[in-house]
Amino acid sequence: MRAARLIKMVLLLQSRAQMTATELAQELDVSERTVTRDALALSEAGVPVYAERGRSGGYRLIGGYRTRLTGLARTEAEALFLSGLPGALREMGLDDAASAARLKVSAALLPSLRNAPASAAQRFHLDAPGWYQEPATPELLPAVADAVWSDRRISARYRRRDGSEAERGLEPYGLVLKAGVWYVCARAEDGARDAAGERTAPPAPTDSSAVASPRDQADFRVYRVDRFTALAPHEDSPFVRDEAFDLPAFWQQRAAGFARSLLRAEVVVRVSPSGAESLPYVVDRSAANEALTAASAPDDLGRVTVVLPVESLDVAYGQLLALGPEAEVLEPPELRARFAEALTAAARLYA
Numbered sequence: 001m002r003a004a005r006l007i008k009m010v011l012l013l014q015s016r017a018q019m020t021a022t023e024l025a026q027e028l029d030v031s032e033r034t035v036t037r038d039a040l041a042l043s044e045a046g047v048p049v050y051a052e053r054g055r056s057g058g059y060r061l062i063g064g065y066r067t068r069l070t071g072l073a074r075t076e077a078e079a080l081f082l083s084g085l086p087g088a089l090r091e092m093g094l095d096d097a098a099s100a101a102r103l104k105v106s107a108a109l110l111p112s113l114r115n116a117p118a119s120a121a122q123r124f125h126l127d128a129p130g131w132y133q134e135p136a137t138p139e140l141l142p143a144v145a146d147a148v149w150s151d152r153r154i155s156a157r158y159r160r161r162d163g164s165e166a167e168r169g170l171e172p173y174g175l176v177l178k179a180g181v182w183y184v185c186a187r188a189e190d191g192a193r194d195a196a197g198e199r200t201a202p203p204a205p206t207d208s209s210a211v212a213s214p215r216d217q218a219d220f221r222v223y224r225v226d227r228f229t230a231l232a233p234h235e236d237s238p239f240v241r242d243e244a245f246d247l248p249a250f251w252q253q254r255a256a257g258f259a260r261s262l263l264r265a266e267v268v269v270r271v272s273p274s275g276a277e278s279l280p281y282v283v284d285r286s287a288a289n290e291a292l293t294a295a296s297a298p299d300d301l302g303r304v305t306v307v308l309p310v311e312s313l314d315v316a317y318g319q320l321l322a323l324g325p326e327a328e329v330l331e332p333p334e335l336r337a338r339f340a341e342a343l344t345a346a347a348r349l350y351a
Contacts, residue, residue, distance in 0.1 A: 275326030
């Protein structure tokens with residue numbers, strides 16, 4: 001694709017005052033010898049590329065030359081709005097389109113503004129994955145992203161948590177990157193539902209007014225992309241996108257419903273003032289804040305009793321143990337007994 005490379009070289013020189021052969025070779029991913037040949041080809045084609053030799057030399061455009069080859073292709077324009085997510089763009093296979101879009105925008109800027117992209121990049125960076133994990137890019141993510149961008153139906157094989165697999169005909173509406181994990185929000189063409197308890201496809205919330213759409217929201221599902229084991233795009237079968245579908249609102253609604261659906265048990269806990277401050281940091285934040293709002297009046301020591309929704313008693317044990325003496329489990333009896341046993345063993349150990 002030499003033509004595309006030559007255009008990129010002109011845009012690079014237009015967006016910067018001067019570049020060395022080494023810098024151009026790195027940007028274009030070619031050798032310095034190729035840069036020399038490309039500069040000669042541009043000069044022969046009438047583009048005033050001037051080569052200045054010496055330690056501080058390099059290539060530049062002379063005579064205020066400016067090209068008008070700065071129009072954005074559709075893919076570049078769409079990728080430009082994601083340019084603050086370099087890792088996500090790379091994983092979706094859109095980094096080249098985003099790079100071309102940024103370069104075209106830079107070339108179109110006034111000379112006094114050409115350092116704006118670098119200035120912004122020096123001041124803001126988004127690192128989406130959480131700590132203490134090495135996120136892996138799902139093998140089929142680029143194919144899913146391509147289907148999302150082109151509104152193309154796909155047939156996907158999906159692995160459930162229990163190891164079984166299901167075939168789905170999907171209309172992929174959007175991708176979400178949450179804590180280093182990729183999800184695709186899609187409309188299941190057959191209206192099929194995943195097995196109960198499937199964590200990656202939370203049940204439809206009861207408040208259907210949260211997302212306005214003429215289609216049945218129950219047909220829209222959430223799938224983890226890393227659980228797709230096979231995918232076949234329908235090249236000649238695009239779907240008509242429902243323009244009322246709001247991806248951020250849909251995800252917020254489903255995520256909130258999913259988080260609530262995990263809290264299937266309750267514990268009664270008496271916490272000190274310090275324990276009350278720490279509680280939202282060791283259990284589900286929303287559940288903790290709601291429980292503290294509805295808590296009993298403080299006793300003489302300032303302690304309050306809360307009824308706390310939790311995922312399970314095992315999970316609650318690990319979470320509340322972090323509060324140490326700042327929390328006392330009152331109910332259920334089996335969890336209180338477990339804490340008493342653990343703290344008695346700890347007292348013996350530190351005695």
